[in-house]
Amino acid sequence: MRPVRIALTKGRLEKDTVKLFEKLGYDCEQLHNKGRKLILQIPDANIEVVLAKAADVITYIENGVCDIGVVGKDTIMEYGGSFFEVCDLGFGKCKFALAGKKGADFYAGHSEKTIATKYPNIARRFFNGKGMDIRIVKIEGSVELAPLLSLADAIVDIVETGSTLKENGLEVFEDIAPISARLIVNTASLKMNKEAVENIINQIESVK
Numbered sequence: 001m002r003p004v005r006i007a008l009t010k011g012r013l014e015k016d017t018v019k020l021f022e023k024l025g026y027d028c029e030q031l032h033n034k035g036r037k038l039i040l041q042i043p044d045a046n047i048e049v050v051l052a053k054a055a056d057v058i059t060y061i062e063n064g065v066c067d068i069g070v071v072g073k074d075t076i077m078e079y080g081g082s083f084f085e086v087c088d089l090g091f092g093k094c095k096f097a098l099a100g101k102k103g104a105d106f107y108a109g110h111s112e113k114t115i116a117t118k119y120p121n122i123a124r125r126f127f128n129g130k131g132m133d134i135r136i137v138k139i140e141g142s143v144e145l146a147p148l149l150s151l152a153d154a155i156v157d158i159v160e161t162g163s164t165l166k167e168n169g170l171e172v173f174e175d176i177a178p179i180s181a182r183l184i185v186n187t188a189s190l191k192m193n194k195e196a197v198e199n200i201i202n203q204i205e206s207v208k
């Protein structure tokens with residue numbers, strides 16, 4: 001039987017996911033010493049771990065090439081997709097917020113506002129909910145630069161500790177949504193590979 005394949009978001013969520021696997025008693029030697037390898041084995045548990053960028057985790061789960069995924073709610077909210085969201089893993093906690101230059105009155109005036117973000121769908125939905133038309137500028141990293149360079153009136157971005165905002169003279173204007181890591185599962189895997197997949201989900205849920 002092919003191993004159960006878990007797609008794990010590289011970076012921010014990686015460490016906490018490995019900690020979770022260790023709590024389950026899995027042998028995480030390959031995850032600690034991965035080098036440039038992208039598919040890693042947890043040999044004692046018949047699990048294969050695929051390391052991927054957040055949006056790609058969703059793609060692999062949706063296409064059924066991975067059974068279980070660990071991904072942030074931010075990515076789920078931005079990209080959507082068809083899969084089961086099984087549970088909140090309780091780590092990777094942060095929030096989406098609207099932020100900009102400290103002391104600025106974002107809602108003042110009638111001119112169309114420009115929002116810089118890595119998450120255009122979330123920003124669009126947030127302002128649709130307020131009945132506000134906005135212009136979106138898509139930025140790939142360090143979105144905080146946009147208001148500093150006067151490219152945007154505000155940003156919609158992830159805030160974790162708040163230090164990036166603080167160190168750059170910015171502040172939160174409004175909270176948008178809480179974020180944390182989620183366990184997602186391919187819908188077909190739950191039927192085809194029911195026992196093995198459910199077994200892992202139950203183990204994870206029991207220690208999270």
Ligand code: PRP
Pocket residue numbers: 140141142143144157158159160161162163164165
């Ligand atoms: C995220 C986010 C903020 C920062 C917030 O960026 O976009 O820039 O973290 O964290 P803080 O509130 O703890 O300061 P990330 O580190 O993922 O890198 P990026 O800017 O390349 O997206």
